[in-house]
Structures are given as C-alpha cells and as structure tokens.
Amino acid sequence: MAEIKAPVFPESVADGTIVEWHFAEGDQVSRDAVLAEIETDKVVLEVVAQTDGVLSKIVKNVDDTVLSAEVIGELTEGATAAPKADAPKAEDKADANTTVPPESVAAPVQAKADEQSHKDQSPAVRKAANTTGVNPADVQGTGRGGRVTKSDMANPTFKSDTGSVIATSVGERTEKRVPMTRLRARVAERLLSATQETAMLTTFNEVNMKPIMELRSEFKERFEKRHGVKLGFMSIFVKAATEALKRFPAVNASIDGNDIVYHGYYDVGVAVSSDRGLVVPVLRDTDQMSMADIEKGIGDMAAKAREGKLGIEEMTGGTFTITNGGVFGSLMSTPILNPPQTAILGMHATKERPMAVNGEVVILPMMYLALSYDHRLIDGKEAVQFLVTIKELVENPAMLLLDL
Structure with a gap:
C-alpha cells in the first residue's frame, strides 16, 4: 500500500x-x-x-x-482493478424475432446512459451540479476525452443535439452563484492591497510602432527559420524595459518595511490571462537573454498557463512586470502594481492615427504606453524619464544594438 x-x-x-x-x-x-x-x-x-x-x-x-x-x-x-459487470449472456437476451415496443426500451437505455454519465463525472462536477442545478450532460466538456470538468461547470457552454450553444429564451432571468477559486481570490486580495497600501500613480506616453513593425516584417521569416520561433513585439519591449531598468535602478527596486531593496538582476514578469485567473510568470535575467530566448520563454509560459501547469517557482521573484491589454483590444488603461514591485508597464492596442511629423500630417501606427509606479519610492521625474527611455528604444531599435 x-x-x-x-x-x-x-x-x-x-x-x-x-x-x-x-x-x-x-x-x-x-x-x-x-x-x-x-x-x-x-x-x-x-x-x-x-x-x-x-x-x-x-x-x-x-x-x-x-x-x-x-x-x-x-x-x-501492482494490483489489478476488479472486472466490470459481465455483459448479459446470450440466453438472457430477447429473441431476435420478438417485437419489443420502442417505449419499453427507451427508458432502461436512457437510465443506463445516465448512470454511466454519472460514473464518468468527477466528485467536483457532481457537487457543482448539485449546487448550480446545471446538468453535466448538457455541458460541452473540455477535459480529456470530452469529459466535463469543474471549470466547465463554473462557466458552462451548453450544447444542443447538434453541438451548438443553446441560447437563453427571451425574457428568462437566470443567475448562478459559484465560489471564487483560490487563485482568483488571491489575485483579488493582492490587487486590493496594491491600491490601498501604495501611493500609486500612472504616467502615459505614446510610441510610434512603425519602425519595429517594419523590422519585424523584414526579418520575421529569417528569424523564425533561424531560431524556430516567431518574432513578436513583446521581446523588443522586454529588452527596452530591461535597458531602462538599468538606467533607473529605483524602478527595479522594492520596498521592504523601512528599507529599499535595490536588485542587481532583472527578472521581468509577463502577465498572462488564464481560465483560472491572471498569472505572472517571470523571465529570469532578461539582460542576458536574446530576443529569441525571450520569445521562446514567453511562448512556453503562455502554453503552461493555458494548461494550468505553471510552477510556483516560475511566478515568484519578479522585479518588474509588463502587461499587454492590447491583445484584447484595450486602447488605454492604468495597470495595477504587482507588489512588492514598484512599477508595471502597460502596453495597449496599436491604432493608426493622424500625427504631426515635421509640420505635416502623417498616418502612423501608434500605441499608448502606461507606467504605474509607487510614488513612495519613484519620483515623477524618474517615472516619466523611464517611460520616455522605453519609447525612444522602441522607436529606434538600433539603439539597443548600439547600446545608446
């Protein structure tokens, strides 16, 4: 045993x-x-x-x-499970020529199917069914082999006979009550704590994405062929943020009681949305990572987040965080700090806008950037200069190569 x-x-x-x-x-x-x-x-x-x-x-x-x-x-x-109940013997079966009324067959067949469905359900699914009144048989399962999971019961997608979503009838008023997961409850606690226990401010700027869009367009195929991963924009922002952190150590620091802890390393967390809530896996020593390493790291973390396989050690110890609401279409937001970190960078959607360039109106792909910071440690001047540094490096990516 x-x-x-x-x-x-x-x-x-x-x-x-x-x-x-x-x-x-x-x-x-x-x-x-x-x-x-x-x-x-x-x-x-x-x-x-x-x-x-x-x-x-x-x-x-x-x-x-x-x-x-x-x-x-x-x-x-080493044990072997007991065999399941044997199938009915041939002599117990009805004669093939005997006519059986359809209604006399439907009931036991349905009962057997319901019983088997009940056996296939986990205790968590059965408990959710009792709590919410939702029949697992009506829910589209996302688990192994199409099994219905606890997450499916918490946010059910109902299926009809053809597998499509069943629409709620007009005028029907429904509601359901489900307990918060530990992860979501912890995220809520930390976000509330960040707003109550820090002097949080946000400064904004905008960045012209045209240079890195052209860079990506020119080299994306060669990059993928060479490194086996696609070239995205996040790796450039991570490298730009890392360089800015070197120039402004306070943004890479944290507050511990009455002490300021200045970190001599650069561990950048990248916020990822999962079915269970927001998680922030961390890229370690980003100053020593190539853009290919960063892209591979982000891809691996995103896949683990979707599958719920991120380890605790992969989400602790970050010194700075980047979150990208632009993937969901956000144009502007004020990201909330991830304590004990003292700053977080928010990226947003890229939109074409008319901009004044050398006295002329030009249509450019622009992105708003937001930096939320703890004013107890970081002064407004530092915060603005830090964000401007990121803007300049992204708009002139050659500066990263030339260390300017």
Missing part, C-alpha cells in the same frame, strides 16, 4: 484545496497518470501516480483543505 501525498508546497504557500479527482476508488491507474489537482493561491498543482496499481482509498475529497506533503489517498501497488 502506497500513500498518495500532496506536493511539498513552498514557504509562501500555506495550504491548498483539492479541486478534482480524475479517478474513483477501485479504478486502475498507471504510473505518471494525473490522479488529482490541488489549487493553491498561486497555481494548480498535479498529483501523479508514482507506480501502477489501483486507487484503493481517497482520504481527502474535493474541496478539502490539504497541507504540504499531507496524505490524500492510498494506492495498492
């Missing part, structure tokens, strides 16, 4: 909550299969089977709180 334990949580994580068991007691499992998912206030962790066997006991159920390395279940190593 082997104990199934929760992962060892970092010091910054006190406990977690079981959000889903992928197997039921008595099920056969194979080594490395994901048995359960545990959600902390920072990330969702997977519990995998260490060996082949049978899940003999579930100690901690869905929504139970678990501590670091706590036993959540038991696995019988």
